[in-house]
Amino acid sequence: MRVTDLGIRAIHYQYYAQFRAGAMSTSIPSSSAPLPSPERTAELYTALNEIRARVAVTVASNSPPPGRRPTLVAVSKYKPAADLRACYDAGQRDFGENYAQELVEKAAVLPRDVRWHFIGTVQSNKAKVLAGIENLYAVQTLSSTKVADALNRHRAAEHAPLRVFIQLNTSGEQTKGGIDISPSPPPLPPPPSSITGEGAKELAQLAMHVVRRCPRLRLVGLMTIGKPGGGEEDFGGLREARDRLVRVLPPDEDVWGEDADAEFDVDLGGGKGQGGGGEGEGEGANTLGRRLLLSMGMSHDFEMALRGGADVVRVGTGIFGARPPKKGDARAEQP
Numbered sequence: 209m210r211v212t213d214l215g216i217r218a219i220h221y222q223y224y225a226q227f228r229a230g231a232m233s234t235s236i237p238s239s240s241a242p243l244p245s246p247e248r249t250a251e252l253y254t255a256l257n258e259i260r261a262r263v264a265v266t267v268a269s270n271s272p273p274p275g276r277r278p279t280l281v282a283v284s285k286y287k288p289a290a291d292l293r294a295c296y297d298a299g300q301r302d303f304g305e306n307y308a309q310e311l312v313e314k315a316a317v318l319p320r321d322v323r324w325h326f327i328g329t330v331q332s333n334k335a336k337v338l339a340g341i342e343n344l345y346a347v348q349t350l351s352s353t354k355v356a357d358a359l360n361r362h363r364a365a366e367h368a369p370l371r372v373f374i375q376l377n378t379s380g381e382q383t384k385g386g387i388d389i390s391p392s393p394p395p396l397p398p399p400p401s402s403i404t405g406e407g408a409k410e411l412a413q414l415a416m417h418v419v420r421r422c423p424r425l426r427l428v429g430l431m432t433i434g435k436p437g438g439g440e441e442d443f444g445g446l447r448e449a450r451d452r453l454v455r456v457l458p459p460d461e462d463v464w465g466e467d468a469d470a471e472f473d474v475d476l477g478g479g480k481g482q483g484g485g486g487e488g489e490g491e492g493a494n495t496l497g498r499r500l501l502l503s504m505g506m507s508h509d510f511e512m513a514l515r516g517g518a519d520v521v522r523v524g525t526g527i528f529g530a531r532p533p534k535k536g537d538a539r540a541e542q543p
């Protein structure tokens with residue numbers, strides 16, 4: 209049966225050629241992640257929609273400036289790609305991950321328009337892996353010039369500049385990463401400028417380093433993890449630090465702050481909301497309207513964070529359910 213053999217060969221060849229073409233083009237197929245079971249899908253839709261509704265209700269009672277709506281980042285660490293796919297199909301685009309390798313694996317099987325947020329401890333030796341993920345949207349946990357330099361060095365010129373949030377430790381808990389700006393130790397020297405305290409100075413230095421020395425990065429905000437009981441004071445501390453920092457950054461240069469076309473908004477029910485905004489009014493903006501965002505609030509305190517002015521909330525268990533405990537987690541999240 210030569211003909212059949214040839215036919216099969218031809219088909220194989222065709223597939224092989226397609227496979228090669230696919231592998232060589234820069235675009236990743238839309239989604240090769242499987243879908244979860246119908247039960248799990250329903251569970252995820254219910255949880256995601258409940259969180260979205262709670263965000264919307266809280267934001268509505270806040271009366272934020274028009275056009276400004278917070279971003280809900282679905283924190284999907286340890287969860288299978290199928291779970292993310294279900295949320296993606298429900299319109300979710302922002303996902304947060306704590307481990308570089310896990311992020312790489314998921315980014316390879318999920319659609320290209322996912323906006324990945326790295327929210328774990330960044331190790332310098334992982335900077336190359338992270339910066340190489342084209343649709344890595346933001347690193348929310350920057351706290352050293354060393355890591356800033358590594359990300360800047362590895363972020364290819366053909367990729368969009370990488371958004372960074374500087375992580376602050378607002379509660380002084382030893383287990384947490386970030387620049388310590390907790391007020392607990394007595395402020396030693398008198399305020400050197402409009403900024404007070406050692407941590408605040410370190411923050412200003414790192415921010416200026418990113419703005420001046422890291423053209424492949426863009427400083428867009430500050431991030432904190434609140435205290436386990438609820439982070440009201442932490443959120444106030446982050447807001448204050450942001451408002452002080454905005455005053456020392458170069459006011460008229462388009463090298464920091466939320467980009468004009470950013471769509472930092474919650475996607476309520478599939479469609480794209482009206483993003484951008486922030487035309488000069490409101491907290492955290494300088495007189496020219498350049499803004500730094502606040503990433504704060506998790507499953508147990510995101511509503512409090514929204515009332516405190518959060519632009520980005522990071523919700524994991526509230527959407528995906530409980531996670532198995534894993535090694536090395538204490539630094540990045542609460543028990």
Ligand SMILES: *Cc1c(COP(=O)(O)O)cnc(C)c1O
Binds near residue numbers: 507508523
């Ligand atoms: C895990 C994690 C979250 C999500 O926490 P949940 O309590 O599950 O909502 C948010 N932010 C960071 C930095 C995390 O590590």
